[in-house]
Amino acid sequence: MTELVTTVSSLQQAEALLSAGADRLYLGEDYFGLRLPHSFSREELSDVVSLAHAKGKQVTVAVNAIFHNDRIKKVGEYLAFLQEIAVDEIAVGDPGVIYLLQQLQITIPYIYDAADLVTSSRQINFWAKHQAHAAVLAREIPYEEMVPLSQAVNIPVEVLVYGATAIHQSGRPLLNNYSNFVQEHLEETDRERGLFIAAPHHPETHYSIYEDVNGTHIFANNDVDLMTVLPKLWQLGLQRWKLDGLYADETTFPKIVEAFNQARQLLDQQTASNEELATLDQVVQQYQPDERGLDLGFFDLDPDEVK
Amino acid sequence: MQNIKVKHPEVLAPAGTPEKLRIAIDYGADAVYIGGDAYGLRSRAGNFSFEEMAAGAQYAHERGAKVYVAANIVAHEQNLAGAGEFYRHVRDAGVDAVIVSDPSLIEAAITEAPGLKVHLSTQASATNYETLNFWKNEGLERVVLAREVGIDEIKEMRQHTDIQIEAFVHGAMCIGYSGRCVLSNHLSLRDANRGGCAQNCRWKYDLFDMPENGQKRELMGHGPDGKLEKFSMSAVDMSMIEHIPDLVEAGVDSLKIEGRMKTIHYVSTVANVYSTAVRSYCNDPEHYQLDPAWVDELWKVAQRELSTGFYYGVPDENFQLFGKRRRMPHYAFVGQVLDYNDETHQVTVQQRNNFGVGDAIEFYGPQFAHHAQTVKDLFDDEDQAIERAPHAMQVVHFTCDQPVKKGDFVRAQEV
Incomplete structure (x- = not known):
């Protein structure tokens, strides 16, 4: 199961x-x-x-x-x-x-x-x-x-x-260190703040980044x-x-x-078709946040x- | 009054090639670490064949030094076949220990190459004494601590475990917990944990948020020079030369120098400085004084600014590379002494980089031997006077006011 x-x-x-x-x-x-x-x-x-x-x-x-x-x-x-x-x-x-x-x-x-x-x-x-x-x-x-x-x-x-x-964990407060250097205070650096970084020459990329008690975390682009x-x-x-x-x-x-639960049930009953999974995937995409x-x-x- | 001596910790230097292995040991390293043909994280460092390992181990053992082999990749399914055989070859080459991070490879070393000692790599990010005890129970001889561990934490670990502790004291640092960073995998399709790290942490990134409808709003500020400063995560390098007593007293068994990719100039200089400082402290801790010349010497091979990492607290912005780099004095390795004639005061040097008449050069050798000299004359191997020595490996001679030793190195400040 x-x-x-x-x-x-x-x-x-x-x-x-x-x-x-x-x-x-x-x-x-x-x-x-x-x-x-x-x-x-x-x-x-x-x-x-x-x-x-x-x-x-x-x-x-x-x-x-x-x-x-x-x-x-x-x-x-x-x-x-x-x-x-x-x-x-x-x-x-x-x-x-x-x-x-x-x-x-x-x-x-x-x-x-x-x-x-x-x-x-x-x-x-x-x-x-x-x-x-x-x-x-x-x-x-x-x-x-x-x-x-x-x-x-x-x-x-x-x-x-x-x-x-997650693709990176640092023990350092990387966002605070940066904001201290440029002397432009980032009011918040936690996850809710919704900060991203983009790689050089790839302005379309959007790696989420935040700080908490465990350090700084960076996440994959998608x-x-x-x-x-x-x-x-x-x-x-x-x-x-x-x-x-x-x-x-x-x-x-x-x-x-719920969409994954339906997919799981179809698979466990060995009745999942590609079409059904594609339909369920549209549900996933529908509820995915815009910025990710x-x-x-x-x-x-x-x-x-x-x- | 009798001198109080303290336990002499090992100074552990990197050796990317057999030549660097010999040099590191000649310059005072108590142990060196090298890479083999497989399982190492420095796939582009000069790695050792089993024959070279055996020769290196013999060279080291004859001089009371040790050789460790770093085999610290995080293995995937297809990398594991042959691991046991690899470790048996390493063991049979007379290597003193392997430095391993991945538990699958630790198990392969322990069960398939009995007798081979195993050290936990810093890539496993060991940060507390219970973790050290776990690995001690597994039969490991030593743990290389995560670079995030402070001096006070090491002292506390020492009270709770007797496994050997190795800690980095000099060189480049990961900005993240080592092993817990796959920026390179995701941004460059190069596996950080299998020798492919593209050092993406040192890139310059845009920092932004998307407050409305996925529209980007940049959040970058300006540095003290008024220029736009992008977000970066680049760590300055580490140097603990000014804190040798703290490290020894905290109970560190091995002081590790980073840099299997680094030059002969770097390896000889850093091994020389740390072994001199550690010896000086351990022989007479009460009267120990930091010699400013040691610090100067390290700056001659520095590639970035230097800091104490996490040893005395969580690093702030001054421990990262932002803005314009401070210009650092840069020294080039220009040659090695082949011979010195006491009667004629002529030194014979094999050239490694262009130098010539008028240059301020410096000879240095093991035990922190130093001699500064201006090149007053220069002759080629047919005794013809020349102005410059432009050819790699060219053999030249010139006047040197003080005796220097065969094997000593020559460096010159680049203008």
Whole structure:
């Protein structure tokens, strides 16, 4: 069975997402997790967990930041809290957290998520040996590489099928440093501010950029949309699909999730046609924010194209 | 009074070629790191064959130094076949450790080349002591810290783990967490984590928002010179020469110098300065004083301005390259001493860059030996007086007032 994992930005949106067909909600607090649509307080988090569980759905909490000493110290207590509220899974990218899970004998399953660094079946199986029960595949893996990878992995692999792809994380406040240099104060540098950068000689490009407690983040030019190639993923058995609504409109993101849910149902019933997927893709495009494009990311690249 | 000595950390220098390996060790490096034919991040650096590795390891071991091989790519499915064999060859060449980032390659090294020591590369961005403990449990000998870690954080790590700690002290820096940047993949179709980094962070970008209907509104400002300044993410380079005591006292086991792509001039100079400073401090910490000549020396091979990175806090705008670059004195490596005749005071030099009569040159050698000299006369290999030595590898001789040693290098300030 194909699983739909979606980010969530509020309790209200969580309701809508679950109604739209999400099987698993992904959320967390900025202090512990990376690039989240909303930083959930513990109380808010508990409410979402209760809601999801009441509907028989699951929750993954992001504990995938790059931790320095000051923060890794607080992870143990956070993990205990997550265990107490019966979170179903955590996302982890720092091996220090895996070490802590063992030391503290915390039994929450984890999905290994180190952004661009998870690139091979052998690596994924390494984390499986360290009790990872799933892994998030880097967005830089083309379909051609997914084929052998999908046959060799020992645990499920999550693939981003919709949403923003992070391509850079700096520990420095790059926007503030720039604005200090030019002495033109950028009032806000957070995600809501909606800042972009364009590459030299490519004024049409629009890489989103923002700062938060984890540093500066830059995103790929367009959001990923794999709607039309879902049958290929499905056939490989790569059936844990993530939808990242970081840059989606809060109220219309569930519509996008609903479109993917319909596609998933058609595929699971083995009745999906290209025409139906194209129609569903129009729904995705309809709700995509104006200032952000959609494309297949690295999916259809020839592996030899990337040197 | 008895001198108090402290543990001497390793000075680890880059070596892009067998020649640079020998030079780095001659100039005081306690260890060098090199690349092999595969799995390295510097696909364009001169990389070592297994025979060259073995010769390099032998050269190093005879002089009490070590050799590490960087094999720190993030491997894709098709890159992994043969990894075990590669590591066995590296081990059998007598290399002291491999520097690896990708867990799949760490596992290949540990399980398929038993006995080979493994260091975690900075590309894995290790930033806390629990992460260090994780890798210690895996059997790693050492962790190269992320360049985002500060001095106080290292001290704290030292209290919670006994795995060896290596930290960068000099050279170019990534602006992002190393390994967590694929700007190059997305903007240039070159894989940053497989040796293809196009250094897109150093580009100049337009910064804008789109407040209405996807219409761009530029948000760029002007630098102090009044010129439009585009957004950039370019880091200045790092130099910790003025903070050697802090590094040693924090418990850093290995002080790493960046630059496998850099020149002989750079490698010899930087290895020389850091090994001299570390030796000076460790032999007598109480009376240690920074020699301003060390700092001057590093500036002679600097390519960008220098800073202390994250060691003393999160870097502000002064730690990035904005606006017009400050003009830096630039020195060229002009030759190497083949011989010195004590009776005639004639030095014989093999030319590496154009120099000639009237030029202010400087000889330097291991142990921070220095001699400044103006070229007063110049003769070719047939004793004919000449004004310039324009030919690469040309052998010339001229008067040098003080004795210099075979193997010493000669540099000249470019005007």
